[in-house]
Amino acid sequence: MREPSAVFVQSGDDLITATRRDATWSAAGVDVSWLDGPIEVTADTVTRVALRWSYPLPADALILGDAWERSYGDLQWRHQQPERLLPWYFLIHDPATGRTTGLGVEVQPNAFAAWTVDTHGATLWLDLRNGGGPTNLGGRTLRAATVRLFDDAGTPWLTLEAAVATMSSRLPARPEPAPVVGANNWYYAYGENFDEKAVLTDAATIxxxxxxxxxxxxxxxxxxxxxxxxxxxxxxDQGIPGVFDDLAGTAASIRALGARPGLWFRPLLVRSSSPHARPGPHDKPGRALDPSYPEVLDLVRADLTRFKDWGFELVKHDFSTYDVFGAFGPAMGSRLTESGWQLHDPSRTTAEIVLAFYREIRDAAQDVVLIGCNTVGHLAAGLVDVQRTGDDTSGRDWERTRKMGVNTLAFRLPQHGRFFTVDADCVPCTPQTPWELNERFLDLIARSGTALFLSIDPSARTERIDRALSAGIRLALDGGDAGGIEPTDWLVNTTPTEWRSGGGTIHYDWSQPWGAQEEKAQPVS
Incomplete structure (x- = not known):
């Protein structure tokens, strides 16, 4: 792989061109070393580092990137857009030659890494900040990221699969996971009007x-x-009095019905102010916990231990990216968070702190199946069993399921089995959404072999719907189509309708009779 053609550093307000000496570029007290892939940064304080590679871009090239955390129906191949931020990795497809190549960083880096691509080359932007301010490295050397080159593997799809494998090649080998299939009550209950009886009905249904x-x-x-x-x-530490009085008993009852009990929680938010809350911008001031405090990690570890002691075999941890940065992925952009604040420990980058937080949860969970939701996929790879790769689907508005669920499955499916088990979010079965469309989404997810969760409103069940649900669930429990699936129109369609499966092609029509409509506001989970 070629070395960078230029390097820029920022420790204060301005990005400064660094001067090269051998394999090190220096400016403003920051040294950046290029080790044929690994990038090391030595500094007292540092904010950002940028590395530039110069090479011509085909005029009609199509470009694909990833997302900071979940995607939001926004993943797609696009023509050249120099200001477009491409988190973690990018691919360039040349229609004239049919070749697809790209660059990316290995998973679990110590920086938030994103790319921009223009006519004359590509730039890697390494955000090394602590919160919204500089990190005080104190002269230590940080392995910020390791860059990997992706060569053409025959098709854009095969190249993305090979790229994901390359970026995760240093992770421990993943044991062959059992299919992750189950019930989740969110998209018919939305956190309200449900109790232990409803939970046990869900368990009996699945x-x-x-x-x-x-x-x-x-x-x-x-x-x-x-x-x-x-x-x-x-x-x-407790459920709602009079509704969930005995969570250990609830878990035991789910297990007695023949299902494996799972539980949702939001690890970095408390209901009243805490001395361990972070000072940065947030709509719940004083309540978003700062994971750089050892006391916060102790609290999270105690929560995981309690859930295990209650008998839960799966834990879904949610909202942590929002609680650290004060924003969801689309609002993070290139700045990630507002300037002017830092986490409690300013000697580590935010990426280092988030990684330590994920590792603590993984270690505390032991053999509990972990689902990361609103977690940073490139940091969580290898540290969660299942990753919610897209924003919420919906039990109230089909258009949201089409936009979010189909898009994330199509463009992040190559991450499945390499970074984690992909979860494109639940298949709803509710009176408010058209079953004929939900059924197609069910069939696609079941064939993919990715995680399949279903939100089944008891009032929506019929004999016909039950037959379709059962067929999809059993196909997913079997591991999906043996040969895997692949979207064949993903270069031109953000929610692909043509999919290769089992040696043939399946067409899914995702459109309602009146076409797409504006999605309605949805509760987030």
């Missing part, structure tokens, strides 16, 4: 529809089981 399959499905108690209201934060 077991009934699995129809004796030897792999047991999960039944997940999503947001709304604890005092305080939806997404209001911990402590996570």
């Amino acid at each position: 077991v009934e529809l699995a129809d004796g399959h030897p792999i047991k499905p999960f039944s997940v108690v999503d947001d709304g089981w604890y005092p305080g209201g939806i997404a209001s934060g911990g402590p996570w």
Whole structure:
């Protein structure tokens, strides 16, 4: 791989061109070393580093990138757009030659890394900040990221699969995971008007529809089981009095019905002010916990231990990116968060702190199946079992399921089995959404072999719907189509309708009779 043609550093307000000596570029007290892939940064304080590679870009090239955390229906191949930020990796497809190549960084870097691509080359932007200010490295050398080159593997799809494998090649080998299939009550209950009886109905339903399959499905108690209201934060030591009085008993009852119990929580938010909250911008001041405090990691570890002791076999941890940065992915952009604040420990980059937080959860969870939601996929790779790769689908508005669910499955499916098990989010079965469209989404996810969760409103069940649900659940529990699936029109369609499966092609029509409409506001989980 060629060395950079230029390097820029920022420790104060301005980005300064660095001067090269051998394999090191220096400016403003910051040294950047290029080690044929690994990038090391030595400094007292540092904000950003940028590395530039110069090479011509085909005029009609199509370019694909990833997302900071979940995608939001926005992943797509686009023509040249120099200001477009491409988190973690990018591919360039040349229609004239049919070749696809690209660059990216290995998973679990110590910087938030993104690319920009223009007519004359590509630039890697390494955000080395702590919160919204500089990191005080104190003269230490930080392995910021390791760059990898992706050569053409025959098709754009095969090249993306090879790229993902390359970026995750240093992770420990993943054991062959059992299919992750189950019930989740969010998209019909939305955190309200449900109790232990409803949870046990969900568990009985998913077991009934699995129809004796030897792999047991999960039944997940999503947001709304604890005092305080939806997404209001911990402590996570009890359920709502009179509704969930005995969470250990609830887990045991789910297990007695033949399902594996799961639980949702928001680890970095508390319901009342905490001395360990971060000072940065947030709509809940004083309540978003700062994961650079050892006391916060101790608290999270205690939560995981409690959930295990209650008997839950799956834990979904949510909202942590929002609680650290004060924004969801689309609002993070190139700045990530507002300037002028730092985390409690300013000697580590935000990426280092987030990685330590994920590692603490992984270590505390032991053999509990972990789902990361609103977690940073490139940092969480290897540290969660399942990753919600897209924003919420919907039990109220089909258009949101089409936009979010189909898009993330199509463009992040190559991450499945390499970074983690991909979760494109739940398949709703509700009276408010058209079953004929949800059924197609169910069929696609089941064939993909990715995680399949279903939100089944008991009032929506019919004999016909039950037959379709059971067929999809059993296909997913079998691992999906043996040969895998692949979108064949993804170069020109953000929600592909043509998919190669089992040696043939399947067409999915995602459109409602009146076409796409503006999506409605949805509760987030």
